[in-house]
Amino acid sequence: MTGPRLWAIVGATGTGKSDLAIDLAEALREQGNPAEIVNADAMQLYRGMDVGTAKVPMGERRGVPHHLFDVLDVDEDAAVAWYQPRARAAVEDIHRRGGDAILVGGSGLYVSSVVFDFRFPPRDAELRERLERELETHGTAQLLERLRMLDPEAAARVDPRNPRRVVRALEVLEQGSATHGAALPEQPVLWHPHTRLVGLRVDRAALVERLDARVESMWDGGILTEVGELRARGLERGTTAPRAIGYAQALAQLEGTLSEREAIAQTQALTRRYARRQVSWFKRYPDLEWWDAPAEAATILGA
Numbered sequence: 001m002t003g004p005r006l007w008a009i010v011g012a013t014g015t016g017k018s019d020l021a022i023d024l025a026e027a028l029r030e031q032g033n034p035a036e037i038v039n040a041d042a043m044q045l046y047r048g049m050d051v052g053t054a055k056v057p058m059g060e061r062r063g064v065p066h067h068l069f070d071v072l073d074v075d076e077d078a079a080v081a082w083y084q085p086r087a088r089a090a091v092e093d094i095h096r097r098g099g100d101a102i103l104v105g106g107s108g109l110y111v112s113s114v115v116f117d118f119r120f121p122p123r124d125a126e127l128r129e130r131l132e133r134e135l136e137t138h139g140t141a142q143l144l145e146r147l148r149m150l151d152p153e154a155a156a157r158v159d160p161r162n163p164r165r166v167v168r169a170l171e172v173l174e175q176g177s178a179t180h181g182a183a184l185p186e187q188p189v190l191w192h193p194h195t196r197l198v199g200l201r202v203d204r205a206a207l208v209e210r211l212d213a214r215v216e217s218m219w220d221g222g223i224l225t226e227v228g229e230l231r232a233r234g235l236e237r238g239t240t241a242p243r244a245i246g247y248a249q250a251l252a253q254l255e256g257t258l259s260e261r262e263a264i265a266q267t268q269a270l271t272r273r274y275a276r277r278q279v280s281w282f283k284r285y286p287d288l289e290w291w292d293a294p295a296e297a298a299t300i301l302g303a
Contacts, residue, residue: 004095006192007102008040008115010282011200012275014211015293018056020200021104023297025064028100036094038087039068040105040114042078043244048230049074051223052246054214067094074241075234081120084113091192108281115195115285116188124175131167140166147173164239188286197288198300201279208272215246215268219260223250245270 009017021037028035039045043053047070055069067090072078091101103114112118135143140163147166148155150173158165227250235242242251249263282288291300
């Protein structure tokens, strides 16, 4: 393989992707390759969302440059169509400096948007405004029913609790385009020819234990304090950040609608479910190399 590479380190939450990315970057840099890391975790885009996203602190990044971390305020919208060109630009900049780019994260659609030739349906601000007015007047259920009539498959994929996704799907359909449905292209084509896809896996029982403990550590580590500070910066005005697993439950605890035990239990259940979805998503990647965590960067480099 010649020329700078694009690595993608993927897998379920809690499998050690961030640590492996830094280990890999260090190993490459020791070989004279100035590798750098690009974030592909939607929630790590946000400034101040640290405890609940297990973001690697600045002091633990071992001098490896990290890109697309802490680039949005919590009242801003994280959208994959916004993310894709910025992530690809970061990859291209790293390559121009002669280094490998290491994409790391578990947000499947975000990873796919960079790694594969992934194109987004058009946008129509006027149409979207009309649909949002209908949403305010009639609610999500009516729009979701219309989506079911127009495209049952898309309706089955869209989270009914996320009205933004329902509006987007209708916006796309009414322009005569097929909904991408937050899915991989049927025959994925790599965006960059020198791409290596690495997946980390952990035995299911061990992963569940690890994830449950991680949620407990979020509460021990101060997620309530973090969410309190983020509220003052507009967390509840956002459409994406306040829905993040753990953050929504911490907000509910601060508001008194969940007890601490209920908030933790709900976060654990949602985290386990999210991890299952992540594994299902990444299993569809062609040419993905699965490694048992913790994997050694030197071993992966030598494979």
